[in-house]
Amino acid sequence: MTITIEDVWAATERINAFAHRTPVLRSHSLDQMVGAELHFKAENFQRVGAFKFRGACNAVWSLDDAEAAQGVVTHSSGNHGQALALAAQTRGIPAYVVMPEDSAKPKLAAVRGYGAEAILCASNLDAREQTCAEVQQRTGAVMIHPYADHRIIAGQATAALELLCEIGHVDSLIAPVSGGGLLAGSALSLGALCPSAQIIGAEPEGANDAWLSMQAGELRGISKPNTICDGLRANLGALNFEILQLHQAQILTVSDAETVAAMRLVWERMNIIIEPSCATVVAVLLRYREQFAGQRVGLILSGGNVDLDALPWAR
Amino acid sequence: MTITIEDVWAATERINAFAHRTPVLRSHSLDQMVGAELHFKAENFQRVGAFKFRGACNAVWSLDDAEAAQGVVTHSSGNHGQALALAAQTRGIPAYVVMPEDSAKPKLAAVRGYGAEAILCASNLDAREQTCAEVQQRTGAVMIHPYADHRIIAGQATAALELLCEIGHVDSLIAPVSGGGLLAGSALSLGALCPSAQIIGAEPEGANDAWLSMQAGELRGISKPNTICDGLRANLGALNFEILQLHQAQILTVSDAETVAAMRLVWERMNIIIEPSCATVVAVLLRYREQFAGQRVGLILSGGNVDLDALPWAR
Numbered sequence: 355m356t357i358t359i360e361d362v363w364a365a366t367e368r369i370n371a372f373a374h375r376t377p378v379l380r381s382h383s384l385d386q387m388v389g390a391e392l393h394f395k396a397e398n399f400q401r402v403g404a405f406k407f408r409g410a411c412n413a414v415w416s417l418d419d420a421e422a423a424q425g426v427v428t429h430s431s432g433n434h435g436q437a438l439a440l441a442a443q444t445r446g447i448p449a450y451v452v453m454p455e456d457s458a459k460p461k462l463a464a465v466r467g468y469g470a471e472a473i474l475c476a477s478n479l480d481a482r483e484q485t486c487a488e489v490q491q492r493t494g495a496v497m498i499h500p501y502a503d504h505r506i507i508a509g510q511a512t513a514a515l516e517l518l519c520e521i522g523h524v525d526s527l528i529a530p531v532s533g534g535g536l537l538a539g540s541a542l543s544l545g546a547l548c549p550s551a552q553i554i555g556a557e558p559e560g561a562n563d564a565w566l567s568m569q570a571g572e573l574r575g576i577s578k579p580n581t582i583c584d585g586l587r588a589n590l591g592a593l594n595f596e597i598l599q600l601h602q603a604q605i606l607t608v609s610d611a612e613t614v615a616a617m618r619l620v621w622e623r624m625n626i627i628i629e630p631s632c633a634t635v636v637a638v639l640l641r642y643r644e645q646f647a648g649q650r651v652g653l654i655l656s657g658g659n660v661d662l663d664a665l666p667w668a669r
Numbered sequence: 670m671t672i673t674i675e676d677v678w679a680a681t682e683r684i685n686a687f688a689h690r691t692p693v694l695r696s697h698s699l700d701q702m703v704g705a706e707l708h709f710k711a712e713n714f715q716r717v718g719a720f721k722f723r724g725a726c727n728a729v730w731s732l733d734d735a736e737a738a739q740g741v742v743t744h745s746s747g748n749h750g751q752a753l754a755l756a757a758q759t760r761g762i763p764a765y766v767v768m769p770e771d772s773a774k775p776k777l778a779a780v781r782g783y784g785a786e787a788i789l790c791a792s793n794l795d796a797r798e799q800t801c802a803e804v805q806q807r808t809g810a811v812m813i814h815p816y817a818d819h820r821i822i823a824g825q826a827t828a829a830l831e832l833l834c835e836i837g838h839v840d841s842l843i844a845p846v847s848g849g850g851l852l853a854g855s856a857l858s859l860g861a862l863c864p865s866a867q868i869i870g871a872e873p874e875g876a877n878d879a880w881l882s883m884q885a886g887e888l889r890g891i892s893k894p895n896t897i898c899d900g901l902r903a904n905l906g907a908l909n910f911e912i913l914q915l916h917q918a919q920i921l922t923v924s925d926a927e928t929v930a931a932m933r934l935v936w937e938r939m940n941i942i943i944e945p946s947c948a949t950v951v952a953v954l955l956r957y958r959e960q961f962a963g964q965r966v967g968l969i970l971s972g973g974n975v976d977l978d979a980l981p982w983a984r
Contacts, residue, residue: 377692382716398940401697618977625713625942625973658940662933668983 357597359546361508362515362539365412369512372411372444376400376513378520379655383623388639390646393524395517398628398658402464404585405513405656406437406500409535412509413498414441422447424494429475429482431457432585433657434500439470450495452485458661501533502591511539517652518547525649528635530656531555531564531605532586534594540654541601555598555605556634558582558613563589565605568598582610582666585631585657608637614666616640620655630666632656672912674861676823677830677854680727684827687726687759691715691828693835694970698938703954705961708839710832713943713973717779719900720828720971721752721815724850727824728813729756737762739809744790744797746772747900748972749815754785765810767800773976816848817906826854832967833862840964843950845971846870846879846920847901849909855969856916870913870920871949873897873928878904880920883913897925897981900946900972923952929981931955935970945981947971 379394397405414426425448428438435451442449449470453462454477465472475485490497499506513536514527527544531537534555541553557564561579573595579587590598608616610630617633619640620626628636635653639646694709712720729741740763743753750766757764764785768777769792780787790800805812814821828851829842842859846852849870856868872879876894888910894902905913923931925945932948934955935941943951950968954961 379714399694403940621942621977625718627936627940627942662936662980662982665977665980667977 357504357508357542359542361504362511362543365408365508366512366515368415369408369411369509372401372441373408373512374400375516378517379624379626381624384619384636388643388646390648391650392639393517393521393650393652394624395513395652395654396626397513398626398632398655400657402433402436402440403657403659404433404437405510405536405654406433407440408512409506409509409539410434410437410441410498411444412512413503413505414438414445414447416505417496421496424496425449426498427486427489427493427495428452428498428500429486430500431461433659436461436464436468438498439465439468443469448493448495450489450493452482452489454482501535501588502593504593506535507539507542507594507597509539510536511543513654514540514543514652515547517654518543521652523548523650524551524652526552526554526646527652527654528554528556528638529654530586530631530634531557531590532561532631533588534564534590534598536654536656537603538594538597541597541603545601553601553603554638555603556638557605557607558586558634559607559609561586562605562607564598565607567595568603568605583613583631583634585629586634606638606642608634608641612637612641618667626655627658627660628655629657629660632658672819672823672857674857676819677826677858680723680823681827681830683730684723684726684824687716687756688723688827689715690831693832694939694941696939699934699951703958703961705963706965707954708832708836708965708967709939710828710967710969711941712828713941713947713970717748717751717755718972718974719748719752720825720851720969721748722755723827724821724824724854725749725752725756725813726759727827728818728820729753729760729762731820732811736811739811740764741813742767742801742804742808742810743813743815744768744801745815746776748974751776751779751783753813754780754783758784763808763810765804765808767797767804769797816850816903817908819908821850822854822857822909822912824854825851826858828969829855829858829967830862832969833858836967838863838965839866839967841867841869841961842967842969843869843871843953844969845901845946845949846872846905847876847946848903849879849905849913851969851971852918853909853912856912856918860916868916868918869953870918871953872920872922873901873949874922874924876901877920877922879913880922882910883918883920898928898946898949900944901949921953921957923949923956927952927956933982941970942973942975943970944972944975947973
């Protein structure tokens, strides 16, 4: 199924009443450090603290009334679960979030706080998928995959669309890449509005399956990702990979040390809180600064959900 | 000298080319916790990370060319020194910042990074004032006091003016109070635009000279302030006190523990970094929430300059 910019506009209309139109931030000092004109789309200010609400909200409001009445189900230990729970709440339908039994308590509390049912399972992919299937069978709920879903991709694409509509042309646009919902969506919006610009995925060296896949020209997975970026451990989806190939996405990798330094720099210079997964885009900017010199660069700050008792520079 | 809203408009015109028009932020969860409609003016995103740049910039651009050519001088160990240094840089004139010899290195580096001369002196008020006087005599520089100055007050008043022009009527407006530049300025803007609204100063219990002064009906000082709020240790200025009396400001005090809890809450729920001095306004909101129930409340988030290696909840 091909996703077009029309689908992204439709997503914008669906989510407008519920999602924040997040601000675009500037930073004198980061501009000077990189020698570029930087525009940061602050999705860390999005509802549930991450861009994930856009896709979840679009998916929930894409369902027809009969489907919606059965509710929605997903497996997620992170932001997608909370996002789907809140999205379901905006429509007043049930949400079932399958989570590993060792999930942190605040994450369980957040999902339940949005009115969803948290369903615990063993902490491996097989158990998650099986539990999801059981919930689907029992309730009739619609499965909303975290990234390999055209409704999710169109929803995540609205962040880049808003950014470009606000600031106009960019030379490059950088977003983190994990399963590829955000990056594929960003590629779609950029391809339509600034077709000559370069779409770039920021990826941890210890979870570089997107980099490997783009190099190989075919989907490659990593079984044991090793990175502090807890939002970037998933492997690229097939649908997502197709879109990245179509738009000739460039994947740039960074070490966790570079990511932590970039995260701290943003906290200190911009006075905003971003999470490690999000800081990869700034780490890319700094590590590969020659590539961006003199450019107008858009960056998607994907989220800001951090445990303040376990800051990476305090370890 | 009486300061009017016309002076505030004039300040707005002077600083517009240099200061950020900071965003007004909302928070669903804080609204729910307080039972009020909250509008946060995010001066932690202002240049140098604090509202102080507004007053300093207005003062520097209020000088005639002959005065300006001699430069400006102040004593400050904190945000005002950096703010004056940057303001002087925008006009291309010298700035002399008298700082205690035990000032933290990053603060010295910041002042020098903005092109100012940092002049070290012993860490007491007498030494600071004497050193300032010497610099004035030697260079002819104009003294710009951190708060007891009509140009500074008119400049700080622009933050509340922008907030009110953007959101319209409020029932209450809360700002931190120390020397009273920001609170007196906010009182001026509120008095002109929403004369029936209540202006409120947030003050640490351990530095409650404004509270004592308003109770007594005359200026009272505290010689040994005891609070982690390093920006709120100064005593109220006489000019500032007059304005607070005129506008019947209410002073509400909070403990440092309440301030730290409020700071952490804002970091977690709003994903922005605010400093302890700034968190007092949110601590007031939570401690006295009955007073604000059902109200539309404006809050000035004064700054976000924090040492990330010494977070108060990690002690």
